[in-house]
Amino acid sequence: MVWIRKVFDFFLFSSIYIALCAVIMLWQSGHLMHLSFSRDYYWFVFFSTICSYNFHWYLTQHSHNGGDRILWSSHHKTTHLLFYFAGVIGSVIFFYKLRQHGLVLFFAVLLTFLYSAPKIPLPYFRFLKLVAIGKTIFLTSVWTYVTTILPVFIAGQHFNHEMKWFAxxxxxxxxxxxxxxxxxxxxxxxxxxxxxxxxxxxxxxxDRLFLFSMIAFIFFTGGLLLSGVSLISVLILMIPGIILFFIYPIAKNSVSDYLYYFFLDGLMMLSALLMALLPF
Known part of the structure; x- marks a missing residue:
């Protein structure tokens, strides 16, 4: 039905979905690495993700791929702006509550801002386009830092081998x-x-770069066995990588926003959902 499609598009394209992905990934980090950290950090990550993604899409004007997301964004600029300000307010509130960790949190905020900064139509930010060769690594690093490394700092723990393998x-x-x-x-x-x-x-x-990434993923995930993580947990962690490997040739030849922003983004939280739902 039309209204179901509209609700789903709102959930997906307003970035509520990706913000929930981040929160679920945080839960997995705490669960797997036996970390106890403030719930305020969950809210900080949720609102920060809402803020950064709506800021990014508010500034995105067009795409060669066309698609549902760019069309939705072009008709919902006000929605992006409102969600951006809601994200800013929420982020500031929970940043203040976590102010004892202000330095490591500010570093995350700075990295997140720099990812979208090249889209700002001001000369001060244009030079960032010239140094964006590592954009893929940069975005990956931000997600890993926020969902895997920062929780260790927030929990007041030191990195052990298990945490390094998992990161x-x-x-x-x-x-x-x-x-x-x-x-x-x-x-x-x-x-x-x-x-x-x-x-x-x-x-x-x-293709070779992707294959290297998948081999490295399997290697480091398997390495968790050396740190005492159970075999079933390691196998669950490998599931999204295996799915990604087999979906790669299909996704590479597709521009479907639902495949990318729902299915592929959802792979980041898939193993966390399985760990939460399966009776192991």
Whole structure:
């Protein structure tokens, strides 16, 4: 029905969905690494994600891929703006509550801002387009830092081997997903003067980069066994990577916003959902 489609589009394209992905990934970090951290951090990440993604899409004017998201955004600029301000207010409130961790939180805020800053139509930010060759690595690092590394700081813990294996595992899973996004958006990046690593490779080179990411993901995920993580947990962690590997040739030849922003983004939280729902 039409109203169901409208509700789903709102949930997905207003970035509520991706914000929930981030929160669920936080839960997994706490669960798997035995961390106890304030609920305020969950809210901070939720509102920060709402803020940053709506800011990004408010500034996005067009795309070679067209698609449902860019069309939805063009008709809902006011919605993006309202969600952006709601995200700012929520982020500030919970930043204040977590102010004892202000330095590490500010670093996350700065990294997040710099990702979208090249889209700001002001000369002060144009130079960032010239240094965006690591955009894919940059975005992957932000997600890994916020959902995997920062929880350790917030919990007042020190990194052990289990945490390092898990952070590396998550990094390469997200990196594999981001490679697909960059491959799809390569024409847009060229038009905007953003030089990414994917734009420097031919298609075979992108395939090799993706394969390297998947091998690294399997290696670091398997390494968790050396830190005492159960075999069933490791197998669950591997499931989204295995799905990503097999969906890669399909996704590479698709521009479907629902495939990318619902299915591929959802792979980041899939293992967390399985851990929460399965009786292990």
């Amino acid at each position: 590396a595992s998550r990094f390469f899973l997200i990196y594999g997903i981001c490679i697909l996004f960059d491959f799809r958006d390569r024409a847009d990046d060229r038009d905007e003067g953003i030089r990414t690593m994917v734009n420097y490779f031919d298609e075979a080179g992108v």
